[in-house]
Amino acid sequence: MTQHLTQSPQFFLTAPSACPYLEGQFERKVFTHLVGNKAAEMNDLLTQGGFRRSQNIAYRPACETCRACVSVxxxxxxxxxxxxxxxxxxxxxxxxxxxxxxxxxxxxxxxxxxxxxxxxxxxxxxxxxxxxxxxxxxxxxxxxxxxxxxxxxxxxxxxxxxxxxxxxxxxxxxxxxxxxxxxxxxxxxxxxxxxxxxxxxxxxxxxxxxxxxxxxxxxxxxxxxxxxxxxxxxxxxxxxxxxxxxxxxx
The missing domain is CATH 3.40.630.30 (Gcn5-related N-acetyltransferase (GNAT))
Known part of the structure; x- marks a missing residue:
């Protein structure tokens, strides 16, 4: 079987959890892995698109009812x-x-x-x-x-x-x-x-x-x-x- 590798990252969505910033709100995050020789380039693009990095993970809020988080x-x-x-x-x-x-x-x-x-x-x-x-x-x-x-x-x-x-x-x-x-x-x-x-x-x-x-x-x-x-x-x-x-x- 032939496997085709892609340079496009795969994104995943977390389950809802209590928001650490706003009482009564729940947060979800979309995230992907930053690995390989294109990680730095991808980190630049994702950061410019509103993501943050934590270790080898890039994430961004994807909350269903709240848009309070704003990239600055x-x-x-x-x-x-x-x-x-x-x-x-x-x-x-x-x-x-x-x-x-x-x-x-x-x-x-x-x-x-x-x-x-x-x-x-x-x-x-x-x-x-x-x-x-x-x-x-x-x-x-x-x-x-x-x-x-x-x-x-x-x-x-x-x-x-x-x-x-x-x-x-x-x-x-x-x-x-x-x-x-x-x-x-x-x-x-x-x-x-x-x-x-x-x-x-x-x-x-x-x-x-x-x-x-x-x-x-x-x-x-x-x-x-x-x-x-x-x-x-x-x-x-x-x-x-x-x-x-x-x-x-x-």
Whole structure:
């Protein structure tokens, strides 16, 4: 029997489950596998089409009665830092970010566990082991990087690296048109630093330096307070049935 291989991905649909963002709603996702030598190209196309990546899976909401999830990307080359964001940059002027290949470490996992226990104790990732974390970082067939944030050392201007404890981490995909923030976490005891905002600002600056247009933030969920922060990074585009369109927060 002759088997014909296809380059087209196969898509699957999950069963309904409780929505983690909107009470009383149920979510479904359509997903496909990102594997093989075309995975990076497919990840670019799917991300531009509203998908997100988790390990070797690309997924997108396919809810039957709700359209609250909206894909968001920042227009990095047009971005202007607000007064509040300048304060965040000033508060974190002692930090250095270093981008490297996506490799997990014990130090990263320790910070990851501290972050989950403080911020997402009842979330779907709350029981992740060190092996689960390693799989989250390493199980990728695309150009994935780890960005670590540490305090600036006396020789950082030479080495480009920070010193001391690990304060924040971002798992990021490098794409043809920018950077996609897959997952990030930070020291939950440093609220005054606004580390989540700082990491997004760092990604915007990195994208600008690369001469690329977009920072993909994933989904803004209309009606979810914990997703409201994404609206602060203007200008940005939202994906709707007509394609990507410029969005201006009111």
């Amino acid at each position: 990307r920042i227009l990095a080359q047009e971005f202007e830092v607000s007064r509040n964001m300048r304060r965040v940059l000033q508060q974190n002027r002692d930090l250095v970010s270093t981008m490297a290949n996506a490799q997990p470490s014990t130090e990263q996992y320790s910070l990851f566990r501290t972050y989950l226990d403080a911020r997402h104790r009842l979330g779907g990732m709350s029981d992740m082991t060190a092996l689960d974390y390693a799989m989250m970082v390493e199980d990728t067939h695309v150009d994935t990087r780890i960005i670590e944030y540490r305090r600036r050392g006396p020789d950082s201007f030479i080495t480009g690296k920070g010193e001391g404890e690990l304060i924040a981490v971002a798992l990021t995909d490098r794409m043809a048109d920018g950077l996609s923030m897959v997952y990030s976490f930070f020291n939950p005891d440093m609220d005054e630093r606004s580390l989540g905002t700082f990491m997004i600002l760092d990604h915007i600056e990195r994208t600008r330096a690369m001469g690329l247009p977009h920072v993909y933030l994933g989904y803004w969920v209309n009606g979810s307070r914990k997703m409201g922060y994404k609206m602060r990074f203007q200008p940005q585009e939202h994906l709707n049935p007509k394609g990507w369109e410029r969005y201006q927060a009111r």
